[in-house]
Amino acid sequence: MKVVMMGLGYIGLPTAALIASKQIKTLGVDVSDKVVQKVNQGEIHIVEPDLAGLVKHVVEQGHLKAQTKPEEADVFLVAVPTPFKGDNEPDLKYVESATKMALPYLKKGDLFIIESTSPVGTTELMADLIYAERPELKGNIHVAYCPERVLPGNVIHELAYNDRVIGGLDSAAAEKAVEFYQHFVKGELHITNARTAEMCKLVENSSRDVNIAFANELSMIADKADIDVWELIQLANKHPRVNILRPGTGVGGHCIAVDPWFIVSGFPEESKMIRTAREINNYKTDWVLEKIKSTALQFELDKGRKPIIACLGLAFKPDIDDLRESPALRVFENLKSNFSEHTILPVEPNVDSHGENSMVLLEDAMQSADIAVKLVAHREFKKLKIENEKILLDFCGK
Ligand SMILES: NC(=O)c1ccc[n+]([C@@H]2O[C@H](COP(=O)([O-])OP(=O)(O)OC[C@H]3O[C@@H](n4cnc5c(N)ncnc54)[C@H](O)[C@@H]3O)[C@@H](O)[C@H]2O)c1
Incomplete structure (x- = not known):
């Protein structure tokens, strides 16, 4: 098996290194020459505990190399940025460009997985983009979405042990993606469709945001009411079913x-x-x-x-x-x-x-x-x- 990882940042590089550590031939692709050079020297360009040693090892062993262009492979992963633009609109230009870069190298039977945090419908959009240029691939490749939920600072451990949600555009794609992740993930792999998997990642972070907003709102109310918000939250959290976060x-x-x-x-x-x-x-x-x-x-x-x-x-x-x-x-x-x-x-x-x-x-x-x-x-x-x-x-x- 050969894997191509598009994007060698905080998510792509540790994931590529972990896959390579299972003696799977892995090609890391990044548009940045600097990143590619560093990785090929067995070095890293980001701060993440335990990553430097792992990258050095897999590069020296010949399981991981990097370049600015993809090659033919069996599995393509996309972990490029998904920022927002203008009026808080998601900016899919990096996911689109990574998909377009991979497109000429796709062949029958390949697995194409997006890991970037993405708005609902992105996996379908990228599949449409692929089939528009390469209609012969329709029904002949497997397209899936699998979001990342690691905590920076503990990425190597969490990549291996966190549960993953895997959404296929069809059930064959989901099953093929599960087979792939089983090579390096010890956490449970939960199967769903791509839209649910996309929404799942967004909902996880929105849930945190909504709960923190409640604490922040309380802090402003308490200030006006001349009440110490820290004492207030500590006392309210004595209720067995209340758990207010910190403002x-x-x-x-x-x-x-x-x-x-x-x-x-x-x-x-x-x-x-x-x-x-x-x-x-x-x-x-x-x-x-x-x-x-x-x-x-x-x-x-x-x-x-x-x-x-x-x-x-x-x-x-x-x-x-x-x-x-x-x-x-x-x-x-x-x-x-x-x-x-x-x-x-x-x-x-x-x-x-x-x-x-x-x-x-x-x-x-x-x-x-x-x-x-x-x-x-x-x-x-x-x-x-x-x-x-x-x-x-x-x-x-x-
Ligand atoms: N960093 C995190 O903690 C974290 C956690 C969960 C999910 N995510 C998501 O993972 C995705 C990647 O985030 P990140 O933090 O790794 O980003 P990052 O900015 O650290 O790295 C992205 C890399 O992609 C490269 N790139 C851009 N366009 C490319 C292209 N067309 N082809 C190949 N490489 C390209 C960039 O040069 C960069 O090195 C985002 O969607 C992010 O929201 C990140």
Whole structure:
């Protein structure tokens, strides 16, 4: 068996390496020369524990190689980005271009699987695209969808042990895909159709988004009602069937903050709660900004000078270095541009710099700041000591 993986990013590279580790001939295809070169040198271009050793091993053993063009194979996997564009519309241009690149190399009996998070109907669309150019393949190849649900930082383990949902365009495709995933997945493989599998991935992340939106809404209500939201949630969660999540600065990252829009754009009339949850989580970041600005203005009125503000955390969630779609980063950047006469200190223990901003050490920032704004619950901020004169605005709890 030979496998082609289209896209060698956070998902494609670990998946290709895991497949290759089962002594399956694997060709990784990426449009980036840099990525291809790195992989062929047995190196990696992303941060992911345990991945470097695995890639080095499978490249040295000759089971994984990379190039910018596909070749004939038995299985084609697509793990390219699916961002959104314009008015929160899914942008399928990468999935389309990967499908078009693979198209000339497809032959009778091949299995074509999309793993990229995709709006409902994408697998059918890509099959139509293939059959429009290669009508002889209709009924002769197997097309399926199998979403990825790994947690960055634990990808190698989760790729092997998570359950997978596998949706075929027909049952033969689903069964063929199950046979394939059995080579490297130890978790259970659940069979369905492609549309359900596509929606399943979107619904998983929307469920998280809606639940976080409830916590974020509560935090704003509690603030107005002069109630400590952390105590409130802790007490409510004593109910045996209540489990309220933690509020924060908003919701970020490339999954939970993005995927719900794929449902909203496809089903605008029916997805009122999912849309509202997205809006609440985005609004929470504006609310945080307003809190910081009004606290700073009050400080200026009281003390006759502008406060120094330290932003504690820029990543989109605790203990990672990923700044994609990060609400904390949005707060920092907004303060930098709209509060330009103030000194704004970025503190992010997981990165050295971002653009032209060098990070400030936590101890230095805490010494000079008048207002410390806790935007991300990084472990480094757990034992924060606040001196009498200083103000702490904590948006993510102890
Ligand atoms: N990263 C995650 O934690 C995660 C988790 C679950 C699902 N997903 C989904 O998996 C998909 C891939 O995400 P990612 O994080 O790996 O993206 P990524 O940006 O890390 O990597 C994508 C790679 O695809 C390459 N590429 C773009 N167009 C291509 C083409 N036509 N042919 C070949 N390569 C091409 C890019 O150069 C890049 O190296 C997305 O749909 C994402 O939503 C990601």
